[in-house]
Amino acid sequence: MTTAIERTDALSSSQSLQDMLTLPWKHPTIVAGVPWKNPVGTASGTFNVEACSRFYDVAQMGAVSTKGVSIIPWEGNPTPRTAETPAGTVNSVGLQNPGLDHYLANDLPMLKRMGANVITNVAGHSDEDYIQVVERLADKPCDMLEINVSCPNVSHGGMSVGTDAKALHHLIGALRNITDKPMIVKLSPNVTDIVGIAKAAVDAGADALSLINTLVGMRINTTTGRPILANITGGVSGPCIFPIALSFVWRVRRALPDIPIIGIGGISNGDNALEYLYAGANAVEVGAAALLDPIAPLRIARELDDLLDARPELAEKLAEGRTW
Amino acid sequence: MTTAIERTDALSSSQSLQDMLTLPWKHPTIVAGVPWKNPVGTASGTFNVEACSRFYDVAQMGAVSTKGVSIIPWEGNPTPRTAETPAGTVNSVGLQNPGLDHYLANDLPMLKRMGANVITNVAGHSDEDYIQVVERLADKPCDMLEINVSCPNVSHGGMSVGTDAKALHHLIGALRNITDKPMIVKLSPNVTDIVGIAKAAVDAGADALSLINTLVGMRINTTTGRPILANITGGVSGPCIFPIALSFVWRVRRALPDIPIIGIGGISNGDNALEYLYAGANAVEVGAAALLDPIAPLRIARELDDLLDARPELAEKLAEGRTW
Amino acid sequence: MSTQFIPTQIKQRHTGPAKGSHDASDICRCHEPSEGIVVNGESYLPARRSVPIVSVRQLDQGVIELVICDRYMAEHARPAQFANLFTHDGLRLMPRPFGICEICGDEVSFIFAIVGAGTAQFAQMKAGDSIDVLGPLGKTFDLTSPDARYILVGGGLGVPPLIQAAQYLHDSGRENRTTAIFGYRKHHFADSIVGQYSDDVRSIDEEQGNVITVLDSMDAELRQISDPVVILSCGPTPMMKAVAFWASSRGIATQFNLEERMGCGYGTCVVCVVDTIHGRKKVCLEGPVFTAQELGWESER
Amino acid sequence: MSTQFIPTQIKQRHTGPAKGSHDASDICRCHEPSEGIVVNGESYLPARRSVPIVSVRQLDQGVIELVICDRYMAEHARPAQFANLFTHDGLRLMPRPFGICEICGDEVSFIFAIVGAGTAQFAQMKAGDSIDVLGPLGKTFDLTSPDARYILVGGGLGVPPLIQAAQYLHDSGRENRTTAIFGYRKHHFADSIVGQYSDDVRSIDEEQGNVITVLDSMDAELRQISDPVVILSCGPTPMMKAVAFWASSRGIATQFNLEERMGCGYGTCVVCVVDTIHGRKKVCLEGPVFTAQELGWESER
Numbered sequence A, B: 001m002t003t004a005i006e007r008t009d010a011l012s013s014s015q016s017l018q019d020m021l022t023l024p025w026k027h028p029t030i031v032a033g034v035p036w037k038n039p040v041g042t043a044s045g046t047f048n049v050e051a052c053s054r055f056y057d058v059a060q061m062g063a064v065s066t067k068g069v070s071i072i073p074w075e076g077n078p079t080p081r082t083a084e085t086p087a088g089t090v091n092s093v094g095l096q097n098p099g100l101d102h103y104l105a106n107d108l109p110m111l112k113r114m115g116a117n118v119i120t121n122v123a124g125h126s127d128e129d130y131i132q133v134v135e136r137l138a139d140k141p142c143d144m145l146e147i148n149v150s151c152p153n154v155s156h157g158g159m160s161v162g163t164d165a166k167a168l169h170h171l172i173g174a175l176r177n178i179t180d181k182p183m184i185v186k187l188s189p190n191v192t193d194i195v196g197i198a199k200a201a202v203d204a205g206a207d208a209l210s211l212i213n214t215l216v217g218m219r220i221n222t223t224t225g226r227p228i229l230a231n232i233t234g235g236v237s238g239p240c241i242f243p244i245a246l247s248f249v250w251r252v253r254r255a256l257p258d259i260p261i262i263g264i265g266g267i268s269n270g271d272n273a274l275e276y277l278y279a280g281a282n283a284v285e286v287g288a289a290a291l292l293d294p295i296a297p298l299r300i301a302r303e304l305d306d307l308l309d310a311r312p313e314l315a316e317k318l319a320e321g322r323t324w
Numbered sequence C, D: 001m002s003t004q005f006i007p008t009q010i011k012q013r014h015t016g017p018a019k020g021s022h023d024a025s026d027i028c029r030c031h032e033p034s035e036g037i038v039v040n041g042e043s044y045l046p047a048r049r050s051v052p053i054v055s056v057r058q059l060d061q062g063v064i065e066l067v068i069c070d071r072y073m074a075e076h077a078r079p080a081q082f083a084n085l086f087t088h089d090g091l092r093l094m095p096r097p098f099g100i101c102e103i104c105g106d107e108v109s110f111i112f113a114i115v116g117a118g119t120a121q122f123a124q125m126k127a128g129d130s131i132d133v134l135g136p137l138g139k140t141f142d143l144t145s146p147d148a149r150y151i152l153v154g155g156g157l158g159v160p161p162l163i164q165a166a167q168y169l170h171d172s173g174r175e176n177r178t179t180a181i182f183g184y185r186k187h188h189f190a191d192s193i194v195g196q197y198s199d200d201v202r203s204i205d206e207e208q209g210n211v212i213t214v215l216d217s218m219d220a221e222l223r224q225i226s227d228p229v230v231i232l233s234c235g236p237t238p239m240m241k242a243v244a245f246w247a248s249s250r251g252i253a254t255q256f257n258l259e260e261r262m263g264c265g266y267g268t269c270v271v272c273v274v275d276t277i278h279g280r281k282k283v284c285l286e287g288p289v290f291t292a293q294e295l296g297w298e299s300e301r
């Protein structure tokens, strides 16, 4: 019986942590001008530097995307904040975070001290919120910004911007005016027309897109008849969303051959990551898998690194940071 | 080790087929005026009368929804038409069906002879297509119509109507004018605003809503780097979509307390069906689970029938055909 | 199946648990009715069920024989029929269809290549484990011609249905000899199995040539046979098309056992279609057997 | 753990594989380093790993003791820490957190109630099977007070961390007696286990009353003790709140072991929060131990 989180042929689970942390990376990439050691990052909300750096050297990741940072501390939604779903999980954290000041005083310096390639994930309830965070990050040592306009768990901002092309264009345009940092816009799958949304973000100045954030979902406790999540609905992630997320990346890539794309959703092994690269992604981020095993992102990066050995064309494209 | 398709506590897998086929049903329901023996139907595209009636008496189901029927035969998409996804499957059948004449000459009479409660699932590439099918069904002995405006696998009609509230309102209005049959409109989850779509269908005269159809998804063969499905993308179904589908039902029910709703998506046991009833569904349809075991819909109906014993309020609501 | 086991001695199929010295035969105690289930006078096929595994052994690098115990399948399966096997893994729910290979007593064998996650999991299973199955499914080869001589042309993992055809013809006591022409990559892993039922095994591996090489070498011989000759074939599509072309130019009848990705395996989902001269047909229900003519393969190369 | 096994004799914890007459001890051969992994001078915690199951037995209707072999966990776990267990079922991927109960040699036990699909699957596992684990996780009870007397107040399935506390205090050779007050629904399934480490077991079941009944009966006794008294408690929230109220009105210090639905168990996802006077804290990383004061439970009923 294999364990539920499947591992691929180019099995790095047999690799020791020692090897995973010390072997040279064979296949680096460049995303929106920023070099990544390898094409695998951690996804926002599933990576906390204090928690994860106890298990591995976070500088080994292609990049790490931090939990969404808001201008002031947010306390998030009430508990329970998670429920299990078939081959996945639904969460309603609601972007709880200690706010930008705390981030700048603690997480960011710690990450940079450790040598990580840092994507700061930015959250807001209003355009003004996002603008303030991005403005204050302008001279800070984070390497990329990831504008989260796709969180299904907050009532204002979050997904409401990410599902409306006009509102999104407006916000991203405003942010573009105030930052030179490479700006990734993270898109929501809860839309009819992802291509229209993606184009709006790119037109307004996004340097890259990351997709997808979670899909709206819920569970009900059949003993009580009530939703399990205190917030009723939440965001579904994990292997269950993999084929759906993959098709979003594919569709956006077909429509926009030139924009760097970071594929996210349900990646649990190197082979899954490879599917995203073939679908047109330049890199990927690993989310829920890290909840099930702290070193999953690193293991996946190693598996992908090995799988790319046999795919020199793809590896070369990545190395040069070419898109389609 | 339990088998992958989980069974619930009120385990009818221990029930013999004899019992499953002969015990009286304790908890019937009424959907848009039509009595169902139990709240569990088969979902369109996963039920073929010839294939399924070899395994069980199809008249025992609450209802059976047939494969989408078009005015002329459709040959569907090229193969491969399926790929596996984590806890699910993605298909691109593309509504292959032998057309209305064949349906009226073969499937429908066979179904009625067997005593089934028949929902005819209607497919079209244009309003005119749908109108012709519905017109010709007006005096035929099918019990309900299910207008499929949500198939992601055809390039015209199908999902394009189901993702546009205005187009949908127009089509359903036209169909309402030509039929008195109870008309279910089957909605797509691939939309930003499900409530707006649902309202359009109801305003135009839908007697009930069924949701969801499949979510757009795909898989890539990492040996060739090419999509597995010949049609590239397809529709994802199975347990993986369960939490997502459930939240669609919940959201539509909150917005529309009076419309009968049939919940569909990822149901693999009686407990899953019960979650839909608590989310606001009046009945459910079982799709992919029937691909994995021909008698899954019947087993699920039996499991739910037993689970409802302990929930007299819910059972009473169902029995009276009340909605919210 | 396993080597200690001497199926050639079992002339009469389906006579209860296998005798002989079969190691794991105590695992095989099927209690399901061997008939379909009859309710209110209607008879139904058994649906998906959990059955015991009798043995799992490697025949060649990456090629596994798995034997289950299922009386219903053992009694009802006919050559070219297949069964869906299911993993225990909730991430991998879909059916894995495999051709039914040998049948001995209540036991049914399958031979498969490890090509993906499901087959890898099956290969890890052990005698005494349980596995979910559905079947037998599909239609059988037409073996009704009373005096035909059957040539079984298989490639790679296409051999199981041909082994079943050989066993069926052998066990049903037909006089006609079968000739097995199996094309292997390298090791002749199924020769000893088919050799139990067919005394004319003319296999070939890639170093030696391919199945057409063997057919060519039989050309003169076949012209001298007065009995009708029928080719049953299963394997990679290019091989089957070559066989179709070879046979039709000689007026020899052919039946092909196709494979197609399946959603259900029992005819309900219209996923597994193939184009025939009569339109798109379901491989799982209307096949898996089609003639060259039905497939329009007579004139293709 | 199992009854033949006499953990009271093992004064020194973590001294290699359990001795005594432990049935399944040959399963327990952990080869992982017992220290964290050191790479380039940095030391890392071991991540998720597959470990052997030593035994699974039923303690009461629906209550299971499961023993794994994991040297790292055995050496490093401290009272109130927990571990994530994982099913083999791809439909049920999420971590199942359980309090670490007894530790003997390289073996670690858990006690859990069958409440859902995951615990049902764990209960079906057998000695020799493997299971994936992550841990130890979380912070421990503060047991540093050199002369404190600890009262362990547990309800239902909250007893494992208290058993571990009793074992820890016992094995570390402290003079102080512990008192175990376990409130059961019916059967006193953990008394014999905690009784190995605590010679003062005052359990109670629903027919007899509840843990407050026992605490009340100890009132006079406690007033006479000059050593500091500390209550460690784990169980249903209403019980813990009642204990907090009881204790705070008497000026007795309390530490509570909380449970909350978890996404990761190691502090990365912010799913498992609880409101404290210092804001929302992660139960898995900043807990699971909190004082009544931190929780604002002192004045609540």
Ligand SMILES: Cc1cc2nc3c(=O)[nH]c(=O)nc-3n(C[C@H](O)[C@H](O)[C@H](O)COP(=O)(O)OP(=O)(O)OC[C@H]3O[C@@H](n4cnc5c(N)ncnc54)[C@H](O)[C@@H]3O)c2cc1C
Pocket (backbone or CB within 6 Å): B083, B084, C082, C094, C095, C096, C097, C098, C099, C100, C111, C112, C113, C114, C115, C116, C117, C118, C119, C120, C157, C158, C160, C161, C258, C259, C260, C261, C262, C288
């Ligand atoms: C009627 C029929 C009979 C067959 N008989 C045999 C046999 O006797 N021996 C044998 O080795 N193989 C046989 N095959 C092929 C066999 O079904 C696949 O090799 C097997 O399903 C692969 O499973 P996997 O989990 O290892 O691969 P994965 O790639 O993990 O499978 C993923 C999904 O794709 C399907 N799939 C993948 N490859 C194929 C394929 N080539 N054909 C059909 N479905 C596929 C699987 O069934 C599964 O649903 C047969 C196929 C059919 C249709």
Ligand SMILES: Cc1cc2nc3c(=O)[nH]c(=O)nc-3n(C[C@H](O)[C@H](O)[C@H](O)COP(=O)(O)OP(=O)(O)OC[C@H]3O[C@@H](n4cnc5c(N)ncnc54)[C@H](O)[C@@H]3O)c2cc1C
Pocket (backbone or CB within 6 Å): A083, A084, D082, D094, D095, D096, D097, D098, D099, D100, D111, D112, D113, D114, D115, D116, D117, D118, D119, D120, D157, D158, D160, D161, D258, D259, D260, D261, D262, D288
């Ligand atoms: C720190 C901690 C220590 C625990 N220690 C013990 C213990 O020693 N013994 C014991 O019997 N139980 C303990 N629990 C509760 C135990 O985690 C749940 O009973 C168990 O996870 C239920 O799993 P299931 O698969 O049977 O239920 P399911 O309902 O199928 O689980 C679905 C999901 O919900 C989670 N979940 C369900 N119920 C709970 C719950 N009460 N608390 C947390 N998560 C839950 C599961 O972990 C899983 O992720 C502890 C919980 C926590 C947080």
Ligand SMILES: Cc1cc2nc3c(=O)[nH]c(=O)nc-3n(C[C@H](O)[C@H](O)[C@H](O)COP(=O)(O)O)c2cc1C
Pocket (backbone or CB within 6 Å): A043, A044, A045, A046, A066, A067, A068, A091, A093, A095, A121, A148, A151, A186, A212, A213, A214, A236, A237, A238, A239, A241, A264, A265, A266, A267, A285, A286, A287, A288, A289, D263, D269, D271
């Ligand atoms: C617990 C949790 C918290 C998350 N928080 C954030 C967040 O703060 N910002 C964000 O952009 N995405 C957040 N996400 C979404 C993930 O980054 C990712 O897009 C999504 O989970 C899909 O990937 P996965 O299937 O690999 O988890 C969160 C996801 C989870 C599971």
Ligand SMILES: Cc1cc2nc3c(=O)[nH]c(=O)nc-3n(C[C@H](O)[C@H](O)[C@H](O)COP(=O)(O)O)c2cc1C
Pocket (backbone or CB within 6 Å): B043, B044, B045, B046, B066, B067, B068, B091, B093, B095, B121, B148, B151, B186, B212, B213, B214, B236, B237, B238, B239, B241, B264, B265, B266, B267, B285, B286, B287, B288, B289, C263, C269, C271
């Ligand atoms: C193979 C297949 C074919 C389908 N064909 C149709 C169809 O013809 N008409 C339709 O309305 N829905 C069709 N569906 C969608 C299902 O009816 C159902 O809405 C969907 O699969 C979600 O339910 P499930 O998760 O239980 O499968 C099809 C689904 C599958 C898997």
Ligand code: FES
Pocket (backbone or CB within 6 Å): C261, C262, C263, C264, C265, C266, C267, C268, C269, C270, C271, C272, C273, C282, C283, C284, C285
């Ligand atoms: S596989 Fe479903 S019809 Fe053939």
Ligand code: FES
Pocket (backbone or CB within 6 Å): D261, D262, D263, D264, D265, D266, D267, D268, D269, D270, D271, D272, D273, D282, D283, D284, D285
């Ligand atoms: S469970 Fe993830 S932070 Fe506590």
